[in-house]
Amino acid sequence: MTANALADGADLFAALKTRFGFSSFRPGQEAIVRDALAGRDLLAIMPTGGGKSLCFQLPAVLQPGITLVISPLIALMQDQVRLLQDNDIPATYINSSLESSEVSARLRGAAQGEYKLLYLAPERLLQSGFFDGVLTRLAGGRGINAFVVDEAHCVSEWGHDFRPEYRQLAALRRRFEHIPLFAFTATATPRVRQDIINQLALHDPAVHVASFNRPNLYYGVRPKNKRTYDELLARAREDSAGIVYCLSRKRVDELALQLQSDGIEALPYHAGLSAEQRRRNQEAFIRDDARVMVATIAFGMGINKPDVRWVVHYDLPRTLESYYQESGRAGRDGDPAECILYFSAADIRTAEFLIQQKVDPDTGAPLEDEQRLARQQLRQVLNYAESTECRRGIQLRYFGEVLPDSCGNCDNCRNPRQQQDRTIEAQQFLSCIARLAQRRERFGAAYLIDILRGSQSQRLIDNGHAQLSVYGIGKQHSVDTWRSVARALLHQGLAQETQDGYSVLSLNAASWEVLRGERKVHIAEAPASPRRKSDVSGGADDLHVADQPLFDKLRALRKKLADQSGVPPYVIFHDATLREMVRRAPASLEEFATIPGVGQAKLARYGQLFTDEIRAARSRTSTT
Structure with missing residues (x-):
C-alpha cells in the first residue's frame, strides 16, 4: 500500500499501533504526518514531550527509501536510534564516535536498503565527499524520501542554540530540489520560524505550530536565601529524577559535591569536564544509576529521559526562551513535574557582569548590539521572576500564544500574592x-x-x-x-x-x-512557603497504595532488562505504560497488547516476562 493510501485510511492508525504501540495520535501529530506523507515541505513547532519525533519516524517507516535526519548532538541521535531499534524499526547513525570501518559498513547498509532512518550531524553531511558522493548515490539508488532537520532552531541566529553549520543546510534544497525537507523544533518565536523557512529555503511549507502550553508542569519562583539548599536537598531525597541548572562550572561542582556529601546520587555536567566524563555522567543519569544531574546549560538538548520529575534553576537563566527549553526537560512523559526558579538580587549583578564581558576580542570595545539584546532578554527574565501574574501566561505570550485563563498550576495562580x-x-x-x-x-x-x-x-x-x-x-x-x-x-x-x-x-x-x-x-509581597510533593497530583502518586509494590516490581524488572541490553530503562517502557499494566493487570499476551506503548516488537520481546511478573504478584497478594 502506498503512503498516500495509508494517509487516507485506517491503516495509518494500524501502523501507529503495531510499530509504536499507540492507539491514537497526540494533538497535532496526525496533521503533520499526513503532510509528510503527501511530500510537502514542512515546519513543525512542537513543545518538548509533544511527540515530534514520531511525526517523521512514522512516515519514514511507511514510505520506500530512506529518511535522513540531521541532528546536532551525538546523544540525541543515539537515543532516538535505540528507541527505534527496540521497536524493530531499522535505523542507524553516523557520527564521530564510530571507527571508519563501522561508518563504511553502515553506509553500505544504507545503500542496500537495510535502514529506514539514518541520523547524521550537519558537519558530516556537509563534508564535500559525503555531500557530493554518498548523498548523490543514495538519492539515485533506492532513494531518499525526505531530509529532516531536527532541532531546527539551530538554523536561526535568533534561536537560543545557534549553530553556524546549520546555515549551510540550504545546500540540500539546491542539490536535491525534488526531495521534501522537514524542519522540527520544540521552541521558536515567530521571528525564528520565518528565519528557519528562509534559511532552509523551504518551498511553500506546511507550518504547524502546536500549543506551547504544557499543563502538567508546575512553575514556581522562590527567593534564594539560606534555606534554598535545604529545599533543594528535600526535593533530591524524593525517589525521582531531577536536574539542577547553575550558571557557572564552579557552582555546579560545589553543589554536586555538597549533594553527594548528603547522600544524594548526584553528578556534575559542564564543558570543563572531559568529553568521556560528560558521557559517563549523562549515561548514568539516563540509566537511573544517578538521580540528580547538576549542570550548566551545556546539558540537556536532545536528552530524551521522559521521567524527570523536577527541574531547578539555582541561578537566573539567560533568556526566557532558554528557561522554557531547560525547564521543559521535566515531565516529558506527560506526568506532573515541578519547575522551580530560585532568584536573588545577586543574580542580577552576576548577569549584568556577564553582559559587560561581551566585548570585541581584538579591541576590547563593548559589543553594544549584543549587550543591548542581552539586557532586553535579562529584563524579560526579571519580569517573569518578579511578576504576580500567571507564570505560564507570561511564557506563552513570549511565543505569541495567548492563554485564555489563568493556568491554575503555578505559584501565582495557586497562591496569589497580595499587593x-x-x-x-x-x-x-x-x-x-x-x-x-x-x-x-x-x-x-x-x-x-x-x-x-x-x-x-x-x-x-x-x-x-x-x-x-x-x-x-x-x-x-x-x-x-x-x-x-x-x-x-x-x-x-x-x-x-x-x-x-x-x-x-x-x-x-x-x-x-x-x-x-x-x-x-x-x-x-514575598512568595508563600514552597509546596511539597504531596500537593502534586497525578503520575505515580495516583496509584492506589496497594498497587505501589507491583509498580516497584515492574520498575525493577524494567531496570534489569535495560541493564542487560545496555539501554536506558525508558527504552523498554515509560512509567505511564507500567502504571497501565498495574491498573489493568493483563493476564495474557492478548490483554498485554492493548496497553498503550506496547507495539508488536515489545509484545514479542517483553510481553511474557511482564505478564508473568504481574500474575505472580497478584497471586502473592491473593494468598496474604
Missing part, C-alpha cells in the same frame, strides 16, 4: 536619586540603600552623604525590602539603570509622576 502599597518608600528611594543628581553624582541601588538605612560606612561618610536629608529615613526597613522597591521601580519603568562602568540609577519622566504623588507604586 502592598509602597508609594512612600518609592518616593523616598527616588528622592535619594534626585538629591545625588543635584550634586552631579550617581550610584547603584546597593549604595542608595545604605544611605536610606543610615549606614555608617567610611565610604559614605567620606562622600558627605550622611548630611543628605534622606539619610536614614528608611532604617526601619530591611535591605531585602529596599531591594524589592528598587527592582520594582526598574521593572515598572519608574526609574532607569545605565552603565557607566558599573550600574547606576537615574530618574525619568515617570519617576517625577511618583514624586509628585500622581502615581502609586504597588509591590507584591
Whole structure:
C-alpha cells in the first residue's frame, strides 16, 4: 500500500499501533504526518514531550527509501536510534564516535536498503565527499524520501542554540530540489520560524505550530536565601529524577559535591569536564544509576529521559526562551513535574557582569548590539521572576500564544500574592536619586540603600552623604525590602539603570509622576512557603497504595532488562505504560497488547516476562 493510501485510511492508525504501540495520535501529530506523507515541505513547532519525533519516524517507516535526519548532538541521535531499534524499526547513525570501518559498513547498509532512518550531524553531511558522493548515490539508488532537520532552531541566529553549520543546510534544497525537507523544533518565536523557512529555503511549507502550553508542569519562583539548599536537598531525597541548572562550572561542582556529601546520587555536567566524563555522567543519569544531574546549560538538548520529575534553576537563566527549553526537560512523559526558579538580587549583578564581558576580542570595545539584546532578554527574565501574574501566561505570550485563563498550576495562580502599597518608600528611594543628581553624582541601588538605612560606612561618610536629608529615613526597613522597591521601580519603568562602568540609577519622566504623588507604586509581597510533593497530583502518586509494590516490581524488572541490553530503562517502557499494566493487570499476551506503548516488537520481546511478573504478584497478594 502506498503512503498516500495509508494517509487516507485506517491503516495509518494500524501502523501507529503495531510499530509504536499507540492507539491514537497526540494533538497535532496526525496533521503533520499526513503532510509528510503527501511530500510537502514542512515546519513543525512542537513543545518538548509533544511527540515530534514520531511525526517523521512514522512516515519514514511507511514510505520506500530512506529518511535522513540531521541532528546536532551525538546523544540525541543515539537515543532516538535505540528507541527505534527496540521497536524493530531499522535505523542507524553516523557520527564521530564510530571507527571508519563501522561508518563504511553502515553506509553500505544504507545503500542496500537495510535502514529506514539514518541520523547524521550537519558537519558530516556537509563534508564535500559525503555531500557530493554518498548523498548523490543514495538519492539515485533506492532513494531518499525526505531530509529532516531536527532541532531546527539551530538554523536561526535568533534561536537560543545557534549553530553556524546549520546555515549551510540550504545546500540540500539546491542539490536535491525534488526531495521534501522537514524542519522540527520544540521552541521558536515567530521571528525564528520565518528565519528557519528562509534559511532552509523551504518551498511553500506546511507550518504547524502546536500549543506551547504544557499543563502538567508546575512553575514556581522562590527567593534564594539560606534555606534554598535545604529545599533543594528535600526535593533530591524524593525517589525521582531531577536536574539542577547553575550558571557557572564552579557552582555546579560545589553543589554536586555538597549533594553527594548528603547522600544524594548526584553528578556534575559542564564543558570543563572531559568529553568521556560528560558521557559517563549523562549515561548514568539516563540509566537511573544517578538521580540528580547538576549542570550548566551545556546539558540537556536532545536528552530524551521522559521521567524527570523536577527541574531547578539555582541561578537566573539567560533568556526566557532558554528557561522554557531547560525547564521543559521535566515531565516529558506527560506526568506532573515541578519547575522551580530560585532568584536573588545577586543574580542580577552576576548577569549584568556577564553582559559587560561581551566585548570585541581584538579591541576590547563593548559589543553594544549584543549587550543591548542581552539586557532586553535579562529584563524579560526579571519580569517573569518578579511578576504576580500567571507564570505560564507570561511564557506563552513570549511565543505569541495567548492563554485564555489563568493556568491554575503555578505559584501565582495557586497562591496569589497580595499587593502592598509602597508609594512612600518609592518616593523616598527616588528622592535619594534626585538629591545625588543635584550634586552631579550617581550610584547603584546597593549604595542608595545604605544611605536610606543610615549606614555608617567610611565610604559614605567620606562622600558627605550622611548630611543628605534622606539619610536614614528608611532604617526601619530591611535591605531585602529596599531591594524589592528598587527592582520594582526598574521593572515598572519608574526609574532607569545605565552603565557607566558599573550600574547606576537615574530618574525619568515617570519617576517625577511618583514624586509628585500622581502615581502609586504597588509591590507584591514575598512568595508563600514552597509546596511539597504531596500537593502534586497525578503520575505515580495516583496509584492506589496497594498497587505501589507491583509498580516497584515492574520498575525493577524494567531496570534489569535495560541493564542487560545496555539501554536506558525508558527504552523498554515509560512509567505511564507500567502504571497501565498495574491498573489493568493483563493476564495474557492478548490483554498485554492493548496497553498503550506496547507495539508488536515489545509484545514479542517483553510481553511474557511482564505478564508473568504481574500474575505472580497478584497471586502473592491473593494468598496474604
